[in-house]
Amino acid sequence: MNEDITRRAFLAGLGVAAGGVMASRAEPAPTQPAPVEAPRERDPFLGTGGAPLVVGEPCLQAPGETSMGVSWAVSGLAKGVVEYADNPAMEGAKTAKSGGYGLVPIDVEALQVRLTGLKSATQYWYRTITTPFTDYSNIYDAKLGEPVVSAVHTFTTPGVAAKARFCVINDTHRRWKPFQMAVRKIKELSPSVVIWNGDATNTTQRKKTAVETFLAPPIKDRDWQAGIPVFFVSGNHDFRGSWISKKEEVVLPRDPAERRGEEWDLKWNFAQRLGDMALIGLDTGEDKPDAHPKWFGLANFEPYRKAQAKWLRRELARPEIASAKHKIVFCHIPLYADPASVDYPHDGVKIDPEDYAWWSRECAALWGPILDEAGVELVVCGHTHRFRFDPPAPGRRWAQVVGGGPEQGPGRFPTVIEGFIEDGRLRLVVHDVLGDRIVFSAAL
Numbered sequence: 001m002n003e004d005i006t007r008r009a010f011l012a013g014l015g016v017a018a019g020g021v022m023a024s025r026a027e028p029a030p031t032q033p034a035p036v037e038a039p040r041e042r043d044p045f046l047g048t049g050g051a052p053l054v055v056g057e058p059c060l061q062a063p064g065e066t067s068m069g070v071s072w073a074v075s076g077l078a079k080g081v082v083e084y085a086d087n088p089a090m091e092g093a094k095t096a097k098s099g100g101y102g103l104v105p106i107d108v109e110a111l112q113v114r115l116t117g118l119k120s121a122t123q124y125w126y127r128t129i130t131t132p133f134t135d136y137s138n139i140y141d142a143k144l145g146e147p148v149v150s151a152v153h154t155f156t157t158p159g160v161a162a163k164a165r166f167c168v169i170n171d172t173h174r175r176w177k178p179f180q181m182a183v184r185k186i187k188e189l190s191p192s193v194v195i196w197n198g199d200a201t202n203t204t205q206r207k208k209t210a211v212e213t214f215l216a217p218p219i220k221d222r223d224w225q226a227g228i229p230v231f232f233v234s235g236n237h238d239f240r241g242s243w244i245s246k247k248e249e250v251v252l253p254r255d256p257a258e259r260r261g262e263e264w265d266l267k268w269n270f271a272q273r274l275g276d277m278a279l280i281g282l283d284t285g286e287d288k289p290d291a292h293p294k295w296f297g298l299a300n301f302e303p304y305r306k307a308q309a310k311w312l313r314r315e316l317a318r319p320e321i322a323s324a325k326h327k328i329v330f331c332h333i334p335l336y337a338d339p340a341s342v343d344y345p346h347d348g349v350k351i352d353p354e355d356y357a358w359w360s361r362e363c364a365a366l367w368g369p370i371l372d373e374a375g376v377e378l379v380v381c382g383h384t385h386r387f388r389f390d391p392p393a394p395g396r397r398w399a400q401v402v403g404g405g406p407e408q409g410p411g412r413f414p415t416v417i418e419g420f421i422e423d424g425r426l427r428l429v430v431h432d433v434l435g436d437r438i439v440f441s442a443a444l
């Protein structure tokens, strides 16, 4: 009933304009049957109409030493804030609003708040407060519903004094069964941070799909991101689909304060200390050259990779990063060919029969020498959906590990790649989450 009232009021509000539009159309001849109006769905931006608001678990994104992003799914038009404090009782809690200066964003599918001014390597407690707009037919008599308050969750910011343990997932591709297996393993290992190393998606045509992928997956442990901050690294599939260019509405980019003006568009690149580690995120982009006909002229990754080379050189020279004992890079497409298989780089020189690129010669040429010079120890990749480890080789001082994909046998399995410091060395452990076994463990 509310819906009808709202719609009538909305149409009445548009009366003059609607009349003008109708007048310009040809009237149907009297002998023709009256056109049947298809039932229209309620415009969600007019308010929830009193429907119960479903609020998703908070997801920690884009973690920084002094900032933390929180995104969560909503089922209808709502505003949201995050309350946070340095104690579990939430005494003296502060409130952070969505967005930056000026108007606070509201949305019908996902809300995002960034906490700033935090202390490095410090534990915080937080909760989300989400309030629906039951009626937003117009701003003057918009109505709010009852706020939904989440449970209190906790996180710790990264930094030099933080516990140095990370986990990596990659190529999850919205395959929920292997995703649940990986998430369960992550919860068991309890790392300080997770790196989601690309191909989280397949082809994304609607925001709803992205919200499900990143914020509200249909799995048992859907609260996994409420206590473990996630760094996001794009894979080639995370650039596919008619909606995907707007993914920052669901996956928060890095805090703008980390970026310089000319680096404004490097939205997800990160270089962060985690104890004795420096974690560095790079984006290899699409897996074919920009001029490939499949991209319809929409690919602009070649200048992006060059801009990242400049950014990488500068970040690696930053004292905090340069002084890290262990430097680890995360990027989706491998930077080095599998010595045991056919060499198909993504530069169009050689294309495999299925038009699939197995590694990025362009990224290797642009970034590889910089990684060598800076003493990067390990590059963590995905994309091939098959675990492998390449030790350092002549001309390449870093090791490369490639995580498995969502396929479940034969010989294929999803992985959680774990890294931590043990007796002053970086230990790399690769978990096969299908077989629940360790397939690789070495001190690098």
Ligand SMILES: [Fe+2]
Binding pocket: 171, 173, 199, 235, 237, 383, 384, 385, 405
């Ligand atoms: Fe993939």
Ligand SMILES: [Fe+2]
Binding pocket: 199, 235, 236, 237, 332, 382, 383, 384
């Ligand atoms: Fe990929």
